[in-house]
Amino acid sequence: MLSQTRQPGHPIHPLFTDRWSPRAYTGEAISTPELLTVLEAARWAPSAYNAQPWRFIYAQRDTAAWQPIFDALVEFNRGWAQRAAALVVVVSAKDATFPGQTEAAPNPWHAFDAGAAWASLAFQATLSGWSAHGMAGFDADALRAAVNLPQSYAIQTVVAIGRRADKGVLPEALQAREVPNDRRPLAQSAAEGHFSFGS
Ligand SMILES: Cc1cc2nc3c(=O)[nH]c(=O)nc-3n(C[C@H](O)[C@H](O)[C@H](O)COP(=O)(O)O)c2cc1C
Structure with missing residues (x-):
């Protein structure tokens, strides 16, 4: 299924x-239990002080x-997400009440932790035979x-969840882009001890 680009x-x-x-996407509906399974995986993401800043607002x-x-x-x-089965708005609480505190304070990690939750959502969708596509637009x-x-x-983002379809359902311009993309080599993202990636 995946192209040579993903080695x-x-x-x-x-x-x-x-x-x-x-x-x-095929336009196939996702049942509520299937959607809740995808969100359940997101619920188990790690977060600073277990504050769980994420919230998910979903719509089938x-x-x-x-x-x-x-x-x-x-x-x-809208052009392509119209055939998705569900949309999930991922939002995060900017403040949290940390251990030992009685009042809420800014949570510097709310976006980072919501990102971890989105990743879990996307991986569970894959495991369940669905696809998830984040949108900043x-x-x-x-x-x-x-x-x-x-x-x-x-x-944070809106996620489209759907059953993957043949690219033929898309307009021609998007068909050409309907292929899994690649990543730069790990050595350009990970280095021992010091930042050495160029500015
Ligand atoms: C936060 C976020 C916002 C994104 N916004 C859009 C978007 O508005 N429209 C879109 O078509 N793809 C969007 N994408 C998809 C990215 O382009 C895609 O995840 C990236 O190219 C990596 O490809 P992959 O997810 O297929 O591995 C977004 C992804 C993320 C994580």
Whole structure:
């Protein structure tokens, strides 16, 4: 299934290269239990002080919850995400009450931890036979209003979850991009002891 572009440089579980972000989806619905399984995996992500800053606001297609979230996506993303089965808005609490404290304080790790949760979500989706595709392309003010999000929460991303389809469902320009991409070599991302990657 995966192209030659995904050859790990060191031995890893195939889950890590099997996960990718397609845009071609079948339009098949995802059942609530299947969606909750994907979110359950995200729930078990690690977080600083176990603050669990993530929150997930989900909408299955053909429900009342779908349209307001879908409408907040940029046109490009609406073009392909219309065939997804669910949208999940990943948000994070900017403040937390840390151990030994009685009042909430800024949580410097809220975005980092929400990112870990998104990764778990995406890997569980892959394991469950679904695909997950993160999107930064949305109107943040419209989305905040659509889901009634308090200002104390930051929007991180919207995730489209769907059953992967043949790229033929996409317009021609997107068909050419419907292939798993590569990564730079590990040596350009990991170094011993000192930062040595160039500025
Ligand atoms: C936070 C985030 C935002 C993204 N925003 C978009 C987006 O708005 N539209 C889109 O088509 N892809 C989007 N992507 C997908 C990335 O382009 C993709 O994850 C990246 O190229 C790596 O490819 P892979 O996920 O297939 O391994 C986003 C991914 C992430 C994690």
